[in-house]
Every structure is written in structure tokens, then in C-alpha cells.
Amino acid sequence: MIFYAWGEPVWVFLLIGSVTVNYVGGLLIDKFRDTKKATAVTACTLVFDIGLLVFFKYTGFLVENFNAISPVDLPVPHIEMPIGISFFTFQIISYILDCYWGKIKVQRSWYKLLMYISMFPQLVAGPIVRYAVIENEIDNRVITSADVSEGITRICMGLGKKVILANNLSTIVDTFFKTGDLASLSVVGTWYTVIVYAMQVYFDFSGYSDIAIGLGRIFGFHFDENFRYPFVSKNITEFWQRWHISLGTFFRDYLLYVPIFGKRRKYLNLFLVWFCTGFWHGANWNYIIWGLYFGLFILIERTIGNKNIRKMPKAVAHIYNTIVVVVGFGIFYFTDLGKLGTFLGNLVGLNGNSFTDKISMQNMTANAWLFIVSVVLCMPVIPALKKKLESKNLYLATSVGQTVLNVAVFALSSILLVNATNNPFIYWQF
Known part of the structure; x- marks a missing residue:
């Protein structure tokens, strides 16, 4: 977290907030397993994740193109894009969908889920690491x-x-x-x-x-x-x-x-x-x-x-x-x-x-x-x-x-x- 905050002193809180929302989403999906509520939670969580990515990365582009095809001339916002948001958002999405599909066990420790998302080697530019790939190594690592x-x-x-x-x-x-x-x-x-x-x-x-x-x-x-x-x-x-x-x-x-x-x-x-x-x-x-x-x-x-x-x-x-x-x-x-x-x-x-x-x-x-x-x-x-x-x-x-x-x-x-x-x-x- 210190590594990320060094480059993003403000947006580090966005990262923490995103992890928190998806942590709660994962717990609710597990609680309402195989019900419409689980589907609704999954949908809401995905809308939140994709919405964040669209807001920070594509708002200016969308407004520019809207202005080009309409008589309206909206001011084009210049939003600073948080480092690595494309990568950590996709990791979070993969975690939520795999939880919903039952491919992985829901992570019940907020700290461990935060560690998975904020792991500094691949946080800023990938690769996109699936939770399933390191699920066992989060608790059972052997370094040789x-x-x-x-x-x-x-x-x-x-x-x-x-x-x-x-x-x-x-x-x-x-x-x-x-x-x-x-x-x-x-x-x-x-x-x-x-x-x-x-x-x-x-x-x-x-x-x-x-x-x-x-x-x-x-x-x-x-x-x-x-x-x-x-x-x-x-x-x-x-x-x-x-x-x-x-x-x-x-x-x-x-x-x-x-x-x-x-x-x-x-x-x-x-x-x-x-x-x-x-x-x-x-x-x-x-x-x-x-x-x-x-x-x-x-x-x-x-x-x-x-x-x-x-x-x-x-x-x-x-x-x-x-x-x-x-x-x-x-x-x-x-x-x-x-x-x-x-x-x-x-x-x-x-x-x-x-x-x-x-x-x-x-x-x-x-x-x-x-x-x-x-x-x-x-x-x-x-x-x-x-x-x-x-x-x-x-x-x-x-x-x-x-x-x-x-x-x-x-x-x-x-x-x-x-x-x-x-x-x-x-x-x-x-």
C-alpha cells in the first residue's frame, strides 16, 4: 500500500474502497448462494466496478464524441486516471465472477483480499492475476x-x-x-x-x-x-x-x-x-x-x-x-x-x-x-x-x-x- 500511495497519494483510498465493496459483495454472494439475491449482488458489484473504470478512463472520450454528434457542447472533463485501474479492476471482476460461479472459495479476510488486489509486483501494469491462480498460496506459500x-x-x-x-x-x-x-x-x-x-x-x-x-x-x-x-x-x-x-x-x-x-x-x-x-x-x-x-x-x-x-x-x-x-x-x-x-x-x-x-x-x-x-x-x-x-x-x-x-x-x-x-x-x- 505504501508502494501504491507513493505514486497515488489520493487514489489509494479508491483502491481500498473498491476492495471493500467487492469484499462485502463476495460475502453476500456466498450467503445467498444459488438465489436471485446472489445474482443481484453480483450485478450490482459489477456495475460498481465497471462504472469506476468507465468514469475515470472513458468519461472525457464519451463526452467528446457526444459533443461531436449533437448540438450540445458539454465541457470535457479532464479526470486523472489512477495508476493500474484497468488491471486491478479486471482482477476484482474475475474474483467476483468466480465467486458467483463457485470456482473459488470466498475470501473471508479483508486484509488478504486487499493483499491480492494491491500486490505491488503486478499492480500497476499486470499481468492480470486471477484469484484462483494464487488462492492456495495466499495462506500456504513455500519459498525455495x-x-x-x-x-x-x-x-x-x-x-x-x-x-x-x-x-x-x-x-x-x-x-x-x-x-x-x-x-x-x-x-x-x-x-x-x-x-x-x-x-x-x-x-x-x-x-x-x-x-x-x-x-x-x-x-x-x-x-x-x-x-x-x-x-x-x-x-x-x-x-x-x-x-x-x-x-x-x-x-x-x-x-x-x-x-x-x-x-x-x-x-x-x-x-x-x-x-x-x-x-x-x-x-x-x-x-x-x-x-x-x-x-x-x-x-x-x-x-x-x-x-x-x-x-x-x-x-x-x-x-x-x-x-x-x-x-x-x-x-x-x-x-x-x-x-x-x-x-x-x-x-x-x-x-x-x-x-x-x-x-x-x-x-x-x-x-x-x-x-x-x-x-x-x-x-x-x-x-x-x-x-x-x-x-x-x-x-x-x-x-x-x-x-x-x-x-x-x-x-x-x-x-x-x-x-x-x-x-x-x-x-x-x-
Whole structure:
């Protein structure tokens, strides 16, 4: 709580209040189990939770769009969004729904429920940890030397992803997408920059997830993985089974199969999942477009069928997946729809932009090693090498190698951070 209050001295009381409401809601659901009262309590609690999220995160967006389609000109409020509200609200919702469905036991200790929601490793930017995942470990934690060792490794690797890779990749992205003249950027330059941005987001967010998972391990909590090398996927369905797994599984379990107006509606549920996936990321139209964009490809793949998709040559499948994903990251980047249109036109030269340009080519040459290393580390190279060494019973070499790598990454990250300005993780804004 001190950790959260350090950044949110006022909104910490909102967090405490939200936990209290849901704590009481859980007790009432258990008391009125299998009755209409339990359903009513669940509904009221969800309205409260979602209402808080909508108020703080989307009020300004909703008022702006209402003004745009009506003669009324309401003042647009500028409400400060509490850090991590998207993440801890979804954790609370998962707790309430699992209580209602009987998947977990109701937590009768307010302090323990508060600890679950306010657990600082994953409070501000995920992953979204289900109560069911750590239910037993709240009271029965066993911290082993293996947990501490693995936790330290995950923290070092996550720090390296952020500081060594993501921060340097962001410099390239800013050069062309933020401060550069986007309209004059060549086709090759546009593709190069958006590929770099896709890797930046991956290393930034998976790096944070690694740090959160590592801290959890040190305290005896085993959080689920949030990323599993998504860029090796052969289709969009597989990509979303590997990317931001905690968010994808949340919508799958709590929205995709939930009956709407009495029964499950295949296409409406799918639309809601991807609309919410996009809108969850931010109060801008580009995020909604981004979510529906991926939802469209998921629908196409479901229509074609998994068997037919698997018949596609692996090289073709990877190229298809890479193009769709990379273009998606471009949609994700540009909150200004005008610039988004320019970006999409640039990809195929519709803006009269050249195929290549001198500045882009020079940047590619100057950052060739960073680009190559980033591409390689997007693949499961290190786990494969570690597995191969262990298969030959070279456990000592594996252990020593991992220790040396941890020290080197931590030392280099520390050096790079000494004179650095504030470099927040990308997903802190969500």
C-alpha cells in the first residue's frame, strides 16, 4: 500500500474502497448462494466496478464524441486516471465472477483480499492475476532457493528487455513516427519503423511481465506466463494465445462464452470480445479499430477452419502472420486518425512517397546490430540453448552461464539507467 500511495497519494483510498465493496459483495454472494439475491449482488458489484473504470478512463472520450454528434457542447472533463485501474479492476471482476460461479472459495479476510488486489509486483501494469491462480498460496506459500533464483533471473531479463532493447528501439520509432515527417517517409522506412515498434512494445511489456513474475516468485507466488514468444506464431489465433495471455484469457472466460439475452451468440460475443480488447487499451478510436481489426482476422480464420489453416506452408503462414501483426501495431501507435491514414497509405506508397529514402537506410545501417539482436531474441533462442545444454547433463554450465548473463545484463542496464530520464513502461498508461 505504501508502494501504491507513493505514486497515488489520493487514489489509494479508491483502491481500498473498491476492495471493500467487492469484499462485502463476495460475502453476500456466498450467503445467498444459488438465489436471485446472489445474482443481484453480483450485478450490482459489477456495475460498481465497471462504472469506476468507465468514469475515470472513458468519461472525457464519451463526452467528446457526444459533443461531436449533437448540438450540445458539454465541457470535457479532464479526470486523472489512477495508476493500474484497468488491471486491478479486471482482477476484482474475475474474483467476483468466480465467486458467483463457485470456482473459488470466498475470501473471508479483508486484509488478504486487499493483499491480492494491491500486490505491488503486478499492480500497476499486470499481468492480470486471477484469484484462483494464487488462492492456495495466499495462506500456504513455500519459498525455495529455486524460486528465488528463478525470480532473480526473470527480473534481470525483464530489466534488460526494457532498458537495453525497448528503450533503444523507441529512439528509432520516435525519430520517424514522432518527430519526423511521416508523410515523406518511404515505403521501406515505414515498414522498418513499424516492425521496430512492434518489437519495442513486445520487449517493453514482456519485460515488465518478467519483472512482475520474478518478484512474485521471490515472494512465493507463481503467476501465469503473460507472453510466450508471440512472433513465432503462424496465424492470428495463435498469436493471441501467446500475446498478453492474461488479458486474452480474461475476455475468453468472462465474455466469449457468456450467454447474451439468454444464450451464447457466436458473432456478437466475438465482436464484444475484440471491441472490449481494443477499448480496454485506451479511450481513443484507434484502439477500437485495432481490436476490431484483429477480431476480423480471428473471424476469418474461424470461418476457414484450423485444419485448412494448418495446410498453409509454414513460410507463407509466418509471412501472413507477421504482416497482419505489424500493421496492427501501426494502428495501435497512431492515436491521431489522420496520421493513421497517412501511415496506412505509406505502407503501399499511396501518398506519393518513394520506395526507399536515404535517412531510413542510414538509420537501418547504424542500428543493424540492435535490429538483428532484437529479431533473434523475439525467438525462443535462449530457452532452446538452455534445454540443449540440460539434455547433455551440462547443468553446471547452464547455471554458471545463466549467472554470468544475469550479472552482465543487470550491470549494463544499471549503467544505461544512470543518466537516463524517466522511461516508463508503455502499459502504465493503460
